Amino acid sequence: xxxxxxxxxxxxxxxxxxxxxxxxxxxxxxxxxxxxxxxxxxxxxxxxxxxxxxxxxxxxxxxxxxxxxxxxxxxxxxxxxxxxxxxxxxxxxxxxxxxxxxxxxxxxxxxxxxxxxxxxxxxxxxxxxxxxxxxxxxxxxxxxxxxxx
Numbered sequence: 001x002x003x004x005x006x007x008x009x010x011x012x013x014x015x016x017x018x019x020x021x022x023x024x025x026x027x028x029x030x031x032x033x034x035x036x037x038x039x040x041x042x043x044x045x046x047x048x049x050x051x052x053x054x055x056x057x058x059x060x061x062x063x064x065x066x067x068x069x070x071x072x073x074x075x076x077x078x079x080x081x082x083x084x085x086x087x088x089x090x091x092x093x094x095x096x097x098x099x100x101x102x103x104x105x106x107x108x109x110x111x112x113x114x115x116x117x118x119x120x121x122x123x124x125x126x127x128x129x130x131x132x133x134x135x136x137x138x139x140x141x142x143x144x145x146x147x148x149x
Contacts, residue, residue, distance in 0.1 A: 029054040032083050032093035033108045039075035040105035060085040080130050084115050092118045094125050096133035101141025109133050
């Protein structure tokens with residue numbers, strides 16, 4: 001049996017490439033998507049993830065469990081996560097969780113791109129990601145007025 005490997009790539013005029021392989025499994029603490037999901041999982045699951053020290057991908061990667069716990073609390077409060085230079089230098093990611101009809105986290109969405117392009121548009125992109133995650137959650141039956149777990 002052969003497996004098809006799909007790759008998405010975006011190259012800008014400065015030459016910075018941002019690419020990812022579709023369907024590749026990554027640890028929760030890699031990039032922005034997993035952390036947006038992890039923040040809404042039960043404490044027991046969070047502690048299980050944090051019991052394995054995360055591998056740094058750049059010199060900016062947060063690996064301290066106490067700092068990660070604080071970050072997860074902030075993600076839970078704000079329902080959005082912004083990260084720059086932690087997974088790849090020169091790359092910024094903005095993610096938000098998506099909730100199902102029971103108010104449980106079901107997925108996450110993100111915008112990832114060159115930091116030089118997103119820097120001036122960070123607030124607008126952040127709002128767009130939140131708005132889009134709310135719309136998807138609503139279509140999945142989540143009432144945004146209910147308490148999100």
